Amino acid sequence: VWCHVTSILFQDKGETFGYTIIEDITEQRELRVQKEEFINVASHELKTPLTSLKAGLQLLNRKIKSEAVITASHIQLAQSAENNTTRLSNLVVDLLNSTKIEQGQLTLNKSRFKLSDILNECCNHILLDRKYYLTTKGDLSLEVIADQQKIEQVLVNLVNNAAKYAPDSEEIVIQVEGLEDRVKVSVTDRGNGISAENKSHLFDRYYRVNNDGNLNSGLGLGLYISSEIIRRHGGEIGVESKLGQGSTFWFTIPVKN
């Protein structure tokens, strides 16, 4: 327990009186430590792609000046620069949204759109670090009334997570289903899956499975933000996963608003 102790003494007609205030500041202190730790991790997360972005662009610049034709290595450097920019912009969006959620300022800007619209758009934010097939199933022409950008962000988070945490999965499937009063979207990978113990915390703020041994970059914000976005829409979000068999992350959006 951390305490803050203040003693006040005063004198009256030659006699000394006093009182002491003991304030329990454990929670405040824990919050401060958590915040400092988070700033450390966030700075590191932002610095890593920036450093490789800079190095990659410098190399590409030099090569362009000295080599007459465009080669595979130029293309690879440009692709990697684009990936790092995507990573950075996804991180910044996560940071901004997390702050908005904390301040109760996450507003929804609703419109009617087809699920196929967000699938097309979200491809711009998906990281292409490794080869996998992104397949779609179900009725993509289904429409919802929701905040298109935010639902796109949820889908991007789920697909990027599947790409990041299920490296052995050659296929990632996005499925759209129309249920009685809602639309269900799911993202399935055939990766290593998640243990029952970890599953219960996945949507907590800052939660990362095996944080020290987790070599993938991340702030533990993606699923937390996704669940807040879906909750604000009156929908549900969840995961079904078996160790060694892969995971299906899903969310629903009510059709009537």
Ligand code: ADP
């Ligand atoms: P971050 O990716 O920044 O760690 P997220 O909130 O997006 O934050 O994810 C939290 C944790 O959930 C990740 O650290 C990862 O361990 C686990 N996770 C998410 N998606 C998957 C998946 N498809 N397969 C296995 N683990 C996953």
